[in-house]
Amino acid sequence: MQRLQAYKYELMPTGEQQRNMRRFSGSCRFVFNKALALQKARYEQGEKKHGYAGLCKLLTEWRNSTETAWLADAPVHPLQQTLKDLERAYGNFFAKRADFPRFKKKGQGDSFRYPDPKQIKLDQASSRLFLPKLGWLRYRNSRKVLGVVKNVTVRQSCGKWFVSIQTEREVEQPVAQAASAVGIDMGVARFATLSDGTFYAPLNCFKRQEAALRKAQQAMSRKKKFSSNWKKAKARVQRIHSRIGNARRDYLHKCSTTISQNHAMVCIEDLQVRNMSRSAAGSTEQPGKQVQAKSGLNKAILDQGWFEFRRQLDYKLAWNGGYLIAVPPQNTSRTCPCCGHVSADNRQTQARFECVECGFEENADVVGAINVLRAGHARLACEVNAAVAASASGTHRSDSGAAQCRV
Template sequence: MQRLQAFKYELMPTGEQRRNMRCFAGSCRLVFNKALALQNERYEQGEKKLGYAGLCKLLTEWRNSAETAWLADAPIHPLQQALKDLERAYTNFFAKRADFPRFKKKGQRDSFRYPDPKQIKLDQSNSRIFLPKLGWLFYRNSRRTLGVLKNVTVSQACGKWFVSIQTEREVEQPVPQATSAIGIDMGITRFATFSDGKYLAPLNSFKKHEARLRRAQRSMSRKQEFSSNWKKAKARVQRIHSRIGNARSDFLHKASHAISQNHAMVCIEDLQVKNMSRSAAGTPDAPGRNVRAKFGLNKSILDQGWSEFRRQMDYKLAWNGGYLIAVPPQNTSRTCPCCGHVSAENRKTQATFVCVDCGFEENADVVGAINVLARGHRVAACGEPVQSDRSVKQEPTEAI
């Protein structure tokens, strides 16, 4: 089977290369925004949307125009890739997989991609890579790149530049090393509770850095915008955000790797995190209740990274020969695993489950994980359809 995998490294560019990369990212951002503005204008006038070929003709005009002649300094393929990204964004929007494309802002996810592998040279023995109009760039070679190079993406984050090398290689059909199955109940007090009674404690990376981040943001708000001191304060805020994200990513990767290595089938709840973390403020006509408490709950939910954890589990299990099953989360913590009695009275407290019918007593999260595993077995054995009402707002008490 073919495996697509990306290898990300930190670049060590020279001053000139750093300036060129900022210019190239800005050029791609301008092309994307100009094309998006043009498409919006054509829509308002009742005209048909331009395709990728039509946008490429306009790109040639922009590069030859006196107003945007500096676009010719950037490599052409990353500029064309920006138009392809816009076309893909429209496709995802019409397929209801994403929101409508938005304009890009300077300093937010600055990146550009080289889609043609023939123009790229990778010298792993000397830890360097050749990119058009940038030359040879050294990078921190933390691990060896495997497979045939397909494309390269250069991105900027927290003042540092990174290169992501996507490769493709042929691997043998994976066979799971383990044969066990396990159910997982996601939560806040316990990040992941397993059906065998074990659990993972949460990291809460944002909560650990929240006070420090608050002080840095307060200091930044007192500076004159775009002054030298304001830029230094902004860099401090970015470093804290980067540390929070890196810590969370490291925790999720280690947890998902260990679970995918030790289990052939993993059953989890099909949680709709976007609905669960929706604001309770309401509208001026119909204001919400307990807004402050719901705000704190939303912050705790988003600090866990449930969606990213599910994404990592999905592909890591596939790489190891296992598979992931997502089941509806309704009443998983209110159903007795012994007699099957379903009642909200079974869970009078957040942590304890006591069945009002048969008297079975256990931790509520463990009960939820056991029921998730049972539903997963029914899906795997009988093909029971897994459906969850995405239009109904889920109760956060089912996940915490």
Template sequence: MKRLQAYKFELKPNGEQQRDMRRVAGACRFVFNKALAWQNEQYDADKTVKFSYTTLANLLPLWKQDPALQWLKESPSQPLQQTLKDLERAYRNFFAKRADFPRFKKKGQSDSFRYPQGCKLDQANSRMFLPKLGWIRYRNSREVLGAVKNVTVSFNLGKWFASIQTEREVETPVHPSTGIVGIDMGIARFATLSDGSHFAPLNSFKRQEKALVKAQRAMSRKQKFSNNWKKAKANVQKIHARIGNARRDYLHKATTTISKNHAMVCIEDLQVRNMSKSASGTTETPGKNVKAKSGLNKAILDQGWYEFRRQLDYKLAWNGGQLIAVPPRNTSRTCPCCGHIAKENRLSQARFECVECGFEENADLVGAINVLRAGHARLACAETSPAGWGVGPRTHRSDSCDYRLSAVGILVL
């Protein structure tokens, strides 16, 4: 089977190479904004018009012939073409209701460009070749396996990075373990496993919140676009980067541990976007408990539940395992002993006590057990099969069958 994997390294360009990379990133940003403006004008004139990458790519040579845009010829053609492909993908995601309408790019935000081919990698000498930029040294922290498919160069906090995507053939993995576990996601406990273990939350944003507020207030007191304002802005960006790096590092360690020790993982199919919606409401119908809901939304987004699931998905596939997503409805209100479902079963955030049989346990652990049994119900509905682990689709979700948990097993209705 083919495995796509990305490796990210910090680049160490000289002064001339840094200027060239800033020039290429600026050209890509200009082409993206110009193409987006052109599409908006065409769409306003005719609402039925449809655009494609081919239409935009045919405009690129015409723009280069413009005497005022001769500087576009100094940049490699491939990154400019890839920028137009990114715009086409953004439009498709918008019309498919997967993302918001494409916005114009701003200098200093997500400056990047991508090479689909023509790049070379010299790992022995810790350098890589990028068209029209030459050989650039990088911090070689690990070995790159597979053939290089594309390279994305990005700028963040005064440093340049290169993300190298590779492709290689690997044997179909077989997981060394046969363990099956259910996971309940939470805030007081980041992840509770059905075997009784749990992962404590990192709360990287909460830890840095006071420092971030202090830095933002200092920036607000500076004159905008002054040198002191730029220094204060860089300090704010460093804090944000520290928050994101700590969260990603924690999620990678947690998902690696789980994927190596369990062949099948059942997880709740949480809709994080809906769970973290604002409760402020409108002027006519104002919301209730807005402050409390705002704090809850902040805590939910600080956990990184979607990234946790995404990492589990591909890491289990690499190890020969499987991820099953089940509906989260009533997982924390169902008694795993008698199957009674009631809101009163969960007396508090951490305590579960069945009003029918008196069963008591930690509420998160009860949720993890019910998630595990729901995963078994999915298998019983023949939506997944252990014989296909690591071969077919890795994440399974469906609302076509209902289930009820009982003390002796699962009764599929």
């Protein structure tokens, strides 16, 4: 089977290379914003939007124009990839998968991508990488790159430049080493509770750095904007944010790797994090209730990184021969795993579960994980039966139809 994998390294560019990378990312940002403004104007006038091919023709005109002749100094492929990103963003908007594309801002997500592997040279022995119009760049070679290079993305974060090398390679069909199945209940007091009783404590990296971040932001607000001291204060804020993100990603990778290596099937709640962390402030006419308490809960939920944890579990289980099943989260912590009685009174407190029907007692998170595992088994059996019935009747049933089975 084909495996796509990305390897991220920190670059060690020279001063001239840093200036060129800032110019290239600025050119990509300019092209994106200019194309977005054009598309937005056509959309408001009721005209048909430009496709990717039409935008590339406009890009050629912009590069040859005297007003924007400096665009010709940047490599053309990253500029075209920016237009492709805009086309994808527009498609997601009309498919109701995302909001309307927003204009890019300097200093936020500065990046550019080289899609042609023929223009990229990787010398792992010397820890260097060749990119068009940048030359050879040194990088911190922390691990070996496996596979054939497909594309390279250069990105700035917290004043440093990083490179992500995506590769493709042929691997054997993975077979799960472990034969166990486990259900996971996500929470705030406990980050993840497994159906076998083990749990992972929350890292709460944002909560740990919140006081330092508040002081750094207050110090930055007192500086004159765009002054030298303001830029230094902004760099301190960026370093704290980077520290928080790095700690969270590291913890999620460690937890997801351990679970994916020890279990062949993982059942997890299909949580809608965006809805769960929505503000309760309301409006002037209809103000919200318990706004401060809900704000603290939203902050704690977003500090856990539930969606990123699920994303990592998904591809790591696939790499190890396992699979992930997402089940509806309704009543998973209110259903007794012993007698099946469903009641809100079963959950006495946030951590204590006691069935009012049979008297079964257990930690509420463990009960939720057990019910998630049972729901996953039922969902898997439903899909298998649907596939067997479809093959027996000689008709083809799509995965989307089988996934509509309810447990």
